[in-house]
Amino acid sequence: MNQLLKYTTFVLLIFLFSCSEEKLGDDGKGSIKGKVVKEDTFEPLENVRISSSPNSSIVFTDAEGNFQINDIPAGDYSFEARKDGYIAKFEAVTVITDTEVEIVYELKVSTAGNMPPSIPVLTSPADNATNQNLTVDLTWTVTDADEEDELTSTVILRNDVTDEVVTFEDLTATTLTLTDLTFSTKYIWQVVVSDGINDPVYSPIRSFRTKNFPDARFLFSKKIESNSVIYTADDAGNQLQLTSSAKNSFRPVKNLQSGKIAFIQSDGSQNHIYTMNYDGSGLFKVTNTVPIAAFNFDYAKFAWKTNGSQIIYPNFNKLYIINADGSGLTQIYQTPNGKFITECDWSYDGSVIALKVNDSNGYNVELYTINPFGAVLNNVISGINGAINGIHLSANNQRIVFCRDITGFENANYRQLDSRIYMHNFVTGLTTEVPVEKPSGFNDLDVRFSPNEADLIFISTSNDGISQRMIKKFTVGLLNSRVNLFNDAVMVDWK
Incomplete structure (x- = not known):
């Protein structure tokens, strides 16, 4: 019995000794090293406090964002x-005996208590400034209570004529130089400032206008995508867009005494007459209840009274007069045979109105003049086949120019094969062709007198019906004077 007790005691001591040895092995130590950087930019962060739970040592990162803790x-x-x-960040770590563990912290900037930038103040140019050069310095001021915040600005610039928007991003300075701006154009601008922490801050919206386009005497329409757009141009060929590319606007006609340009613009399923200033501002809708209407709007024309007080325009078989302010709409003529009035012109002294009427296909043309009360004065042409277009009275009412397809060709697409320029003399009653050196296979269309009537201006295009249209000028009686003024342009007006 005693021997059994001694043996049991010996085994128990061995067991306890072995357990004690295993427990002492758990008291080993390891180390940890790491790096702390700024989130997104990975910029090292200095003086970051590193601590643990359960407690070990407390250390701070160096200039490179590194730290190390030993004997943990x-x-x-x-x-x-x-x-x-910065927002504090925790990492779970298992320290292993005689092993170095590595960790990396990416700290996010704390937005708690961070104030957004002030609302930007636009300092130059002044709001609604006019006559600005085509190079403009935009300047603004902005402050931030948090000095460490890095501010960036975005400038949003919109062309009020074309609606084109240009954005200048990630600007660290509070100034921006704009170059190659357009004449006679209103620009709208706004500055957006961000500190990268708070929501962006928007300035008020401001605008300025560039200086006027110099000595622009020509007006015409050009196609931009699916819309016609009105341009003005000078003798050197410089061009300025006046109407928005988002609107279908065409047939511009300037009136010198009122300082306005009248034109046709699509309005839903109808077309109406509008006016605007020479620079495209001051848009005003003249017609409302009765739109302008004709068989083909490529050839439809209206006319100003010389003093700018009234406009005459066709609506199928009726001719209307309306005040430039939209009042006083009155029908002054109706064709006796139901033919459509496509074109009209009003003489310089206001005593004569020229009309071109045709059937619903544009043919069976009659060209004649009436007085403002609707009485017929003179018959110019009738009873011939083919297309006629482009009527324009001389200043003294003694002549009228127009274009006529001498082939008499008629078709559903209104294609013309050999359209030439003619002049009718009301004194002699004679109608004669004006030779303007037209090349074979081309059409001359939509003719007008120049302001001094020494030249004719018109549209030239191949008779294939798909080629580009060009605005040409010809000095009457002068050989080799047919010159090109503008490409891809129609419906010219020269004042």
């Missing part, structure tokens, strides 16, 4: 990286 008892820990202005 093995076990599971939660290490914290903390720095003012």
